[in-house]
Amino acid sequence: MKKNILALLLAASMPFIASAATYDDLISAAKLGDTSDIAQMVKRGASVDTTDIEGNTLLMLAARDGHEDLVDYLIKQRAKVNARNAAGDTALRLAAFRGHLKVAELLIAGGANVNMSGWTPLIYAAFNGHLDIAKLLVKSGADVNAASENGSTALIVAARGGHIEIVKLLLANRADPNKNLESGETAFDIALKNSNTDIAELLRRAGGKSGKTITIEVR
Numbered sequence: 001m002k003k004n005i006l007a008l009l010l011a012a013s014m015p016f017i018a019s020a021a022t023y024d025d026l027i028s029a030a031k032l033g034d035t036s037d038i039a040q041m042v043k044r045g046a047s048v049d050t051t052d053i054e055g056n057t058l059l060m061l062a063a064r065d066g067h068e069d070l071v072d073y074l075i076k077q078r079a080k081v082n083a084r085n086a087a088g089d090t091a092l093r094l095a096a097f098r099g100h101l102k103v104a105e106l107l108i109a110g111g112a113n114v115n116m117s118g119w120t121p122l123i124y125a126a127f128n129g130h131l132d133i134a135k136l137l138v139k140s141g142a143d144v145n146a147a148s149e150n151g152s153t154a155l156i157v158a159a160r161g162g163h164i165e166i167v168k169l170l171l172a173n174r175a176d177p178n179k180n181l182e183s184g185e186t187a188f189d190i191a192l193k194n195s196n197t198d199i200a201e202l203l204r205r206a207g208g209k210s211g212k213t214i215t216i217e218v219r
Contacts, residue, residue: 033067055085126154177208
């Protein structure tokens with residue numbers, strides 16, 4: 001009788017053991033870009049939208065690390081391309097931040113949103129100076145004047161980082177040089193603060209001005 005009960009308990013626990021093993025294998029395979037292993041587990045019933053503890057889907061993990069083949073496979077398996085992790089990032093945001101052009105192209109072709117609340121993929125690309133991805137996003141309809149919660153725009157972060165070619169791209173596509181941060185600072189102010197005088201001059205020629213308020217004390 002005891003043996004039968006033990007057998008039943010062991011049998012009941014097996015799906016949980018298998019599930020835990022599959023979960024770990026899925027996450028590891030996604031990080032390594034192992035499309036073959038992922039495909040086998042999906043055939044056995046694993047979800048293509050499995051997430052890690054930070055809310056990163058398999059697609060996000062693959063996109064973040066530039067695994068093009070796996071990204072392509074997951075998109076074809078109808079993985080959620082616009083899912084967000086705990087930080088609010090999407091697969092396209094992560095690809096843009098890391099500079100994975102081919103991955104970004106696959107995601108956009110697969111229906112990834114180029115515009116969203118918060119830090120957009122374009123702001124991420126501008127922040128790290130990924131000109132090729134910035135061009136792709138602008139061509140795909142990215143809002144060049146979209147701002148994050150603190151007012152950061154692609155132009156402001158490009159001015160901060162000294163990414164002059166991205167500044168030129170954004171200005172050529174009607175980026176507003178006078179959008180400002182919560183502090184009131186514009187891209188012009190940020191460029192000067194970071195000693196990017198060549199960018200500051202470009203912004204000035206485009207109509208950019210300082211957003212700072214000068215207080216004159218009268219005695």
